[in-house]
Amino acid sequence: MDVREILAKSILNRCGIPGIDFVVNPYIGCRFACKYCYASFMGRFVGKTVADWGEYVYAKMNAPELLRAELPKKLKNKGVGKEIFFSSVTDPYQGMEVKYQLTRACLEELLAFGFSGLVSILTKSNLVLRDIDLFKKLPRVSVGLTVTSTDDGVSRFFETYAPPSSRRIETLTTLNKEGIKTYAFIGPLLPHFVAQEDALDRLMAAIAASGTRDIFVEHLNLSAYIRTRLMAEMKGEEKAIVEKFYSSQSKEYREELDKLVRRLLKKHGLRLILNQTIYHKEFQKEPDKAVRIV
Numbered sequence: 260m261d262v263r264e265i266l267a268k269s270i271l272n273r274c275g276i277p278g279i280d281f282v283v284n285p286y287i288g289c290r291f292a293c294k295y296c297y298a299s300f301m302g303r304f305v306g307k308t309v310a311d312w313g314e315y316v317y318a319k320m321n322a323p324e325l326l327r328a329e330l331p332k333k334l335k336n337k338g339v340g341k342e343i344f345f346s347s348v349t350d351p352y353q354g355m356e357v358k359y360q361l362t363r364a365c366l367e368e369l370l371a372f373g374f375s376g377l378v379s380i381l382t383k384s385n386l387v388l389r390d391i392d393l394f395k396k397l398p399r400v401s402v403g404l405t406v407t408s409t410d411d412g413v414s415r416f417f418e419t420y421a422p423p424s425s426r427r428i429e430t431l432t433t434l435n436k437e438g439i440k441t442y443a444f445i446g447p448l449l450p451h452f453v454a455q456e457d458a459l460d461r462l463m464a465a466i467a468a469s470g471t472r473d474i475f476v477e478h479l480n481l482s483a484y485i486r487t488r489l490m491a492e493m494k495g496e497e498k499a500i501v502e503k504f505y506s507s508q509s510k511e512y513r514e515e516l517d518k519l520v521r522r523l524l525k526k527h528g529l530r531l532i533l534n535q536t537i538y539h540k541e542f543q544k545e546p547d548k549a550v551r552i553v
């Protein structure tokens with residue numbers, strides 16, 4: 260594992276994700292090492308390959324100081340109406356955050372600045388609970404947990420070093436009890452759900468039972484570089500399962516999944532944010548330049 264402490268050039272960066280104005284990525288790399296991670300292209304900026312994803316984490320030690328300097332320059336009127344997202348190409352609450360506390364320090368900077376826009380968080384980690392005190396002080400916060408299955412074996416396989424799905428659902432429950440606004444992110448929507456409707460049914464039921472009502476749903480992104488890594492990681496898996504991943508890219512397959520999603524959302528009283536399942540441009544050679552952060 261390659262862990263380094265580095266100095267970044269900037270931290271509050273514009274972002275091409277619809278609805279999000281700025282992103283803060285306190286780390287380069289992510290130890291959770293999800294097999295489907297779209298951020299695996301980040302290695303190109305630090306001399307690593309897509310296959311190295313999960314094996315390096317660089318902590319941007321000056322992230323809080325940079326944020327303090329950049330906030331007044333980049334945000335007018337204390338950022339009213341703007342959204343800052345943690346994080347687009349790393350998990351802000353991966354294990355290194357226990358030691359470095361960069362995400363926490365950045366949130367403290369937002370508080371000190373008096374940021375009055377929306378702070379949105381997306382993580383797979385129960386470590387996010389550590390910062391409930393800050394979430395309660397910030398004027399607008401929305402905390403999301405990615406949950407792709409209720410089966411901890413499935414999450415262990417695809418999201419190798421992330422806390423298991425069951426802990427993420429528990430984390431949503433705790434956040435809701437604490438009065439924090441939450442959302443769940445079902446991304447990627449695993450291709451086997453088409454054949455195992457009950458598995459997606461259980462997942463939506465678990466989200467609803469946690470008290471979370473708003474969810475994002477995203478289809479599997481099989482851009483060329485993701486496909487290469489995912490298929491290498493799935494080598495040795497049953498042929499039928501691997502084929503299911505390939506076929507999940509067809510329009511018919513997605514429409515079938517979309518129908519299933521809508522039916523289950525209604526059944527469990529969940530709201531679909533953006534009112535549609537998120538798609539990606541498939542097989543793109545270059546990942547979205549807008550997420551470049553270094």
Ligand code: SF4
Pocket residue numbers: 289290291292293295296297298348349350383418421
């Ligand atoms: S937690 Fe997010 S950033 Fe980290 S490896 Fe998984 S998908 Fe990628």
